[in-house]
Amino acid sequence: MNQQASPINLDDELLSAFLDAELSESDMERVRQAINDNEELANRIAELSMADTLVQQTFSEIDNKPVPEAITQLLTTEPNTTTENDSSPEKPNDNVIQFPWWQRTGQKIKNGLQQNYGVAAAIALTLVIIGTSPMFTSSDNPSQQWAEVNNILTHQQSGTEVTLDDGQIIQPQASFISKNNQFCRQFYRQQNANATENIACREDQQWQLVASVTVEKSLSGTQYNTASNDKALETTIDELIKGRFLNAAEESQAINNNWSTEHQ
Structure with missing residues (x-):
């Protein structure tokens, strides 16, 4: 008797993992099929993809620019947080100001923003970084x-x-x-x-x-x-x-x- 695949929860976290090709091949195919069948889901994928692109472009620009001293002081003040090598998951109520620790990977930041605050936060905070001038x-x-x-x-x-x-x-x-x-x-x-x-x-x-x-x-x-x-x-x-x-x-x-x- 064939075992039916368990239902897949198409939330932003899973869709983000799909965009980053972090799912198993079977789950990747299931998400592709769901996107083909659901226009609303396809639109959501497009939004998440845009946020992903903005974050990646922004971090690339930041890597090539000196960080203003005032911003450096703000970003290096990280009380009561885990160290960079700590693998414990980020808490959902972490303050959103944590986004620019760009010594971490842009990928981790993008995922954290989308999971904890949604695509709007990812886009808005990307704009703030772009506007740091x-x-x-x-x-x-x-x-x-x-x-x-x-x-x-x-x-x-x-x-x-x-x-x-x-x-x-x-x-x-x-x-x-x-x-x-x-x-x-x-x-x-x-x-x-x-x-x-x-x-x-x-x-x-x-x-x-x-x-x-x-x-x-x-x-x-x-x-x-x-x-x-x-x-x-x-x-x-x-x-x-x-x-x-x-x-x-x-x-x-x-x-x-x-x-x-x-x-x-």
Whole structure:
């Protein structure tokens, strides 16, 4: 009597292992068949594959760049964690800030992000690494620099371009409510030859940077091109947003209420 194969649990962990060819040949074939039969599953594979590609590209770029001292200090502060050679599994409640210990393999980081926080976190955090540039790391006073951005995001409506004393240009572009019921804003930031497209979300009455992707300005100086990264930024917004973007009246009301979620 032939023994039937046990059902296979097609969660993100298994799909990630499929993308990395870490399954047995029989399981690989079963996943292939499931993808052929299920369009939703095929779309999920595409999303995970994109996150995988972004992480790999990002870590390749990071390997060829010096790490800013401020970021190095942040990343080397790892209290109460296991050593790099410890083979014990990562805890599900590990703080997501652990993602850039890039001395570990990108593969381990990608798997940990997708298993513990989902593909959205993998994509968003990849964008943050890509966006680690002089825009946020080389200022003599980065805290003051972010305080100015925070003030603009708090008080200015989308479409308003603000030029700071040091020549930076900040322009809020859109606002939305996240699935965690937080207000979030997309904004453009330009300083000298550097430009980024960013997402920040409101937490504890402050704006916290969620994602940042480097963009290239055109010769006109007013337009920019995110190349292949624009799709990743859109995907991050799609994963974060609840419903639609706020219209002008809703955004104005949110500003007047100091972005309090109690007035939603």
